[in-house]
Amino acid sequence: SQQGEEDPQALSIQEGENATMNCSYKTSINNLQWYRQNSGRGLVHLILIRSNEREKHSGRLRVTLDTSKKSSSLLITASRAADTASYFCAAMKTSYDKVIFGPGTSLSVIP
Amino acid sequence: AAGVIQSPRHLIKEKRETATLKCYPIPRHDTVYWYQQGPGQDPQFLISFYEKMQSDKGSIPDRFSAQQFSDYHSELNMSSLELGDSALYFCASSPGPGARNEQFFGPGTRLTVL
Incomplete structure (x- = not known):
């Protein structure tokens, strides 16, 4: 079973709007990561949040983690057309474990 | 900065053929x-190696095998290829236990089985 599950599966917004993607996971984790993938291309690591952290920022990205609810969210502010991609959350149960990916959210930012 | 290198980037094979994918981790990983x-799926873990030993195994078919060599590069060998093996294969490296958690992904090898 997947460690990470995401919603929505697809999101379409206008340029300049904020995009929020949510992720839920099932077991305890060491950290949760968000990746971006342009169509059929490589995985780009965006941000990592550890289990003892609640919020983290990186540029226009804001990630929250609620371990009591086993959920995380990725907020992209002031979206751009270039943000169009699939976004995956991925969990690691230990610091050296494999990454278990959720199904991903396909984000379309309309110029 | 050096990244994970995968070769080849694209590979086309016929059914029942074999394929070998190579991965060169970041130095000191x-x-x-x-x-x-x-296609349209999330990445699924196949197998991992730490210090040249298999450290974890996921949903890897018996037709596939992999190893990590003394220079830490790894090869994924795939035999009796099936149409369903067509996929993007990613390799990732990390500094290992006790170090940063982040895995650094290579650009992937796109395997097409005809």
């Missing part, structure tokens, strides 16, 4: 992970 991403 001793842990390698292999993932398979089918």
